[in-house]
């Protein structure tokens with residue numbers, strides 16, 4: 786008989802379920818001064834990929850505008866702030882020098898919009914791992930957050946998602 790279909794399926798299910806639950810438990814928000822950085826996340830990259838993307842939500846609970854000036858991480862040679870612009874129907878990335886966060890504002894870094902661009906990745910980003918990312922603001926101090934690496938095809942953070950089979954790894958290097 787050997788390996789039955791059933792036992793293989795059970796094995797695969799166990800393998801897929803465990804990291805999802807771990808991720809849900811460890812989903813983190815980070816606070817610096819009046820700013821809150823919510824579930825920073827990234828996507829797994831192909832072995833040969835040179836670039837990676839990081840998304841997050843930044844909330845300013847204070848009374849003054851603050852500004853995200855720069856980002857750095859030990860996983861990449863260079864880190865930039867990017868946005869997407871619609872150039873006659875073609876989405877193109879463009880560097881932004883800083884991101885203003887007005888009092889009471891919620892800034893979303895998300896696919897097809899603002900994002901942190903990791904350039905010159907030193908190693909592929911592996912699903913269900915974390916890596917540090919340091920955000921430097923004009924007024925608030927710098928803060929180092931832990932970025933959760935999700936599946937390559939994910940389009941939103943899975944923080945708080947209690948499971949499901951919706952983040953199976955996908956092949957290929959997603960463009961953005």
Ligand SMILES: [Cu+2]
Nearest residue numbers: 867878900902
């Ligand atoms: Cu970019």
